[in-house]
Amino acid sequence: MVDIKDRASANILWDAWMNKYGKYYPEEALRKIEMYKFSSDYAHLCVMTEIYVMLGFIKDENNPFKIFRSFIEEQYGLDRDILEVACGHIPTLALDIDLNQQKRGSGSIEVCDDALILTTGWGDVVANKRRISEQSDVSKFSLIVSMLPCEATKTIIKVANKNEIEMVMYQCGCVHDGRDNPNDFRFTDFIAYRRELRELASDTLPKGFIYSEPKFPSSSPYHDIPIVMTKRKKD
Ligand SMILES: C[S@@+](CC[C@H](N)C(=O)[O-])C[C@H]1O[C@@H](n2cnc3c(N)ncnc32)[C@H](O)[C@@H]1O
Numbered sequence: 001m002v003d004i005k006d007r008a009s010a011n012i013l014w015d016a017w018m019n020k021y022g023k024y025y026p027e028e029a030l031r032k033i034e035m036y037k038f039s040s041d042y043a044h045l046c047v048m049t050e051i052y053v054m055l056g057f058i059k060d061e062n063n064p065f066k067i068f069r070s071f072i073e074e075q076y077g078l079d080r081d082i083l084e085v086a087c088g089h090i091p092t093l094a095l096d097i098d099l100n101q102q103k104r105g106s107g108s109i110e111v112c113d114d115a116l117i118l119t120t121g122w123g124d125v126v127a128n129k130r131r132i133s134e135q136s137d138v139s140k141f142s143l144i145v146s147m148l149p150c151e152a153t154k155t156i157i158k159v160a161n162k163n164e165i166e167m168v169m170y171q172c173g174c175v176h177d178g179r180d181n182p183n184d185f186r187f188t189d190f191i192a193y194r195r196e197l198r199e200l201a202s203d204t205l206p207k208g209f210i211y212s213e214p215k216f217p218s219s220s221p222y223h224d225i226p227i228v229m230t231k232r233k234k235d
Contacts, residue, residue: 024117086149148172
């Protein structure tokens with residue numbers, strides 16, 4: 001999936017990136033970045049995918065952020081005030097949303113994640129280095145989006161439904177709530193966790209909303225994992 005034709009040029013881009021941003025990453029992330037540099041085995045290492053996309057090492061047709069942005073655009077439109085939760089170290093999805101909003105001259109995008117390496121320098125993206133909680137004020141947004149949000153998954157569902165805001169989430173492939181052990185992944189746990197998410201989303205669903213779990217477009221490297229989404233019913 002990583003598309004590097006010329007290793008020497010790729011190294012130059014890589015070094016420039018690390019010189020500029022390396023100092024802002026926490027030690028654990030830096031260790032992974034060095035360990036997996038240019039490895040194709042990155043599918044579940046979001047920290048790598050973000051850098052590869054920023055450096056152009058992933059073709060547009062395989063870029064999960066672009067594919068998800070295009071899905072969001074098709075389903076909801078981007079001319080909205082959008083909150084992206086759990087954007088990662090670099091707000092890669094938000095940057096793509098911002099680019100498209102700027103082209104159209106409408107909509108806004110704000111992100112929150114305490115893993116953000118910087119809160120400025122991301123175009124018109126408003127970046128908040130903090131976590132979302134069930135008490136967070138999200139009243140100014142009309143859509144909540146998220147990609148592989150790990151431990152934030154249930155909070156996103158609760159916050160979106162409580163505040164009657166449409167939501168679209170590309171679920172991560174792990175199991176959370178104290179059962180997340182990357183060395184002992186059990187498919188049955190994942191299935192049970194998915195059922196819990198579905199029940200939570202359905203049980204708290206605001207009146208006039210519909211809940212669905214469409215499959216992710218098959219060109220995405222994460223296409224086996226479903227989308228969790230809510231929408232206002234059309235009159
Ligand atoms: C698997 S990473 C995904 C990052 C990014 N969306 C991507 O696809 O590259 C999960 C992210 O969720 C963030 N996260 C977990 N709980 C959160 C919360 N309550 N609020 C905001 N971010 C949270 C973590 O800090 C981490 O950056």
